[in-house]
Amino acid sequence: MSKQQPTVEHHFDFGSPNCYFAHRVIGAIEQRTGATFTYVPILLGGVFKATNNQAPLIAFKDIANKLAYDRLEIRRFIARHRLDRFRMNPHFPVNTLQIMRGVTALQDDPSFMATVEALFCLMWEDGKKMDDAEIIVQSLNERGLDGKAFLARASEPDVKAKLMANTERSVARGAFGAPTFFVGDEIYFGKDRLRDVEEAIVAATG
DSSP: OOOOOOOOEEEEEEEOHHHHHHHHHHHHHHHHHOOOOOEEOHHHHHHHHTTTTTOOHHHHTTTTHHHHHHHHHHHHHHHHHHHHTTOTTTOOSSSOOOHHHHHHHTSSEEEEEEEHHHHHHHHHSSOOOTOOOOHHHHHHHHHOOOHHHHHHTTTOOOOOHHHHHHHHHHHHTTTSSEEEEETTTTEESSSGGGHHHHHHHHHOOO
């Protein structure tokens, strides 16, 4: 008898290219395992602040070999998964507060995943400056979404509180960066742990 599917979560922020890479690979894992990843918006800056962590470009800025190796691993990941559409955002780092709040407002809406897909594309394929309100509205409109409504929702107090709560819960469960994955109560950090995530899903479902 097969076991019940575990809950599988992807805690993400559009500001991380590694979250984009994970997003592009998750679909194949879902197809192979039958699991469904629940996407949980968090604010990566808030996670860093709460855990005294730093972005790799800051944490390892004086360790040239470490930064070079990180770039090598990115190239390998891109090649392995044929992520040819990826482009480093020319405006990086981008303040994602508005778009993270906007997508949090849609977390229980049928348009949530379509909006997630659009925003990942705009950030890491189209190179848009996604901390500019006019660009956010225009870019989402061009993808058939309501950019004005999206941005309006982002300023609502309950939405701001929900993103903060998501972030605090993620940290309380052990997160210190993104992407972070949870298979049941087990935590996995980084795109390079997706193989372990898939193994954990398979093991949990028997």
